[in-house]
Amino acid sequence: MPVSGTEAAAGTPPRHGPAELVTVAEHRRACLDLVQPLAPLEASLLDALGCVLAEDVVATRPLPAFDNSAMDGYAVRVADVAEATPASPVRLPVVADLAAGSAESMRLAPGSAVRIMTGAPVPPNTGAVVPVEWTDGGVASVEVRHCPAEGQHIRRAGEDAAAGVVVVEAGTRLQPRHVAVLAAVGRARVRVRPRPRVVVISTGSEVVEPGQSLGPGQLHDANGFGLTAAALDLGAQAYRVGVVRDDPAELRRTLEDQLVRADVIVTSGGVSAGAYDVVKEVLHRTGSVGFCGVAMQPGMPQGAGTLGEDRTPLLALPGNPVSAFVSFEVFVRPVLRRLLGEDPEAPDPQRPRVRALAAAAWRSPAGKEQYVRARWWRDGDGALRVEPVSGAGSHLVTALARADCLAVVPVGVDGVEVGDEVECVLLGPAA
Numbered sequence: 001m002p003v004s005g006t007e008a009a010a011g012t013p014p015r016h017g018p019a020e021l022v023t024v025a026e027h028r029r030a031c032l033d034l035v036q037p038l039a040p041l042e043a044s045l046l047d048a049l050g051c052v053l054a055e056d057v058v059a060t061r062p063l064p065a066f067d068n069s070a071m072d073g074y075a076v077r078v079a080d081v082a083e084a085t086p087a088s089p090v091r092l093p094v095v096a097d098l099a100a101g102s103a104e105s106m107r108l109a110p111g112s113a114v115r116i117m118t119g120a121p122v123p124p125n126t127g128a129v130v131p132v133e134w135t136d137g138g139v140a141s142v143e144v145r146h147c148p149a150e151g152q153h154i155r156r157a158g159e160d161a162a163a164g165v166v167v168v169e170a171g172t173r174l175q176p177r178h179v180a181v182l183a184a185v186g187r188a189r190v191r192v193r194p195r196p197r198v199v200v201i202s203t204g205s206e207v208v209e210p211g212q213s214l215g216p217g218q219l220h221d222a223n224g225f226g227l228t229a230a231a232l233d234l235g236a237q238a239y240r241v242g243v244v245r246d247d248p249a250e251l252r253r254t255l256e257d258q259l260v261r262a263d264v265i266v267t268s269g270g271v272s273a274g275a276y277d278v279v280k281e282v283l284h285r286t287g288s289v290g291f292c293g294v295a296m297q298p299g300m301p302q303g304a305g306t307l308g309e310d311r312t313p314l315l316a317l318p319g320n321p322v323s324a325f326v327s328f329e330v331f332v333r334p335v336l337r338r339l340l341g342e343d344p345e346a347p348d349p350q351r352p353r354v355r356a357l358a359a360a361a362w363r364s365p366a367g368k369e370q371y372v373r374a375r376w377w378r379d380g381d382g383a384l385r386v387e388p389v390s391g392a393g394s395h396l397v398t399a400l401a402r403a404d405c406l407a408v409v410p411v412g413v414d415g416v417e418v419g420d421e422v423e424c425v426l427l428g429p430a431a
């Protein structure tokens, strides 16, 4: 199996000497070059929710399909009720009753009314519908107290969409409102890009399942859960594999087992310079995964490449929980967006960006792009402000829960002063 052997590099995995850092943009490009959008397949509407549509969906017939009533009331010819006022109502015989779904075909005879419900097809020569509130609600005959305008309360065939019109475009990430429209035009199944299957593997002999008690030197698996949740939240089908110990054979075995169900594998831990950095040790040998330092903080040590005969993409993230989280945002997220069929270079609707004024000063390593856990808000004067919620330590995980954005300080800047404008990637809606 290729994980243990030497195989030809798929593409050119990034490889850099220890001192040489690649830029965030370069590593993101290297990661994106590993993937293509997944091939489309047919899915039922509810399974398609959250997926990217791979066809233009067209209304094959007019929507609505027939002229119908917008109100519960009476179909009339306007001339017959032209003189109707509350003081001098007009009385018409009610010659039929039409419920929604009625298939009855009938013409409206002059001087008569048809009792009609919302959604029922209007008789062809109906001039307007008089809402029941403008009448006495009669069943055998009806007293009309107001005259409607010509065409009032009639919903015309095709006024929502004419036959042949595209109602949802290819490339749309399907939200509930799109699903409603697809159903409204009668589609039971649509072609979509499937959800990428993401296998998340945590490594480290010290890492323990949440729920288990900790022995000396141990800590709970924040990354496995955080990264799997992040992939699920983005719309992927994500599987969390239990923690793999710092044992090359165990890691190789796990990777081999998981390849069959992965469109992409994400590991955390074991990629820096330590004696037991098993991910680097095992994957370096495959020849198809490269390791590098990226000029960013946190998240410097990274690996990327492919694995196995199918060249399954693999991203190896650093183990510090904040580094893993930021690495997901910066590298894994674009990769999953491309697999899903989104343009990873286009603005990410789930990650709006704003520019905010720093409400506090902080330092930044000038040679690195810094991603700071921060909170943003709108001042009384309408200005956006941002402030870090913790120091830079990439082990300070609880600050993630308090942060609602990542403030991004570019390379070449060694600090932020109060009042400086900072770009912020929002981790939730921009409301």
Ligand SMILES: Nc1nc2c(c(=O)[nH]1)N[C@H]1C(S)=C(S)[C@@H](COP(=O)(O)OP(=O)(O)OC[C@H]3O[C@@H](n4cnc5c(N)ncnc54)[C@H](O)[C@@H]3O)O[C@H]1N2
Binding pocket: 202, 203, 204, 206, 207, 219, 220, 221, 222, 223, 224, 268, 269, 270, 271, 272, 273, 274, 277, 298, 299, 300, 301, 317, 318, 319, 320, 321, 323, 394, 395
């Ligand atoms: N001599 C050097 N040491 C380190 C360097 C370096 O360049 N030279 N880089 C540092 C940086 S920056 C980072 S980031 C980390 C990355 O280390 P690894 O990817 O090898 O990760 P580990 O050593 O396995 O773990 C680091 C840290 O994170 C904890 N961890 C690991 N997995 C999990 C998990 N699933 N959930 C929660 N916490 C986890 C682990 O216990 C360690 O404390 O390396 C620096 N060192």
Ligand code: MOO
Binding pocket: 296, 297, 298, 299, 300, 301, 318, 320, 323, 394
């Ligand atoms: O890059 Mo490490 O991610 O600074 O902690």
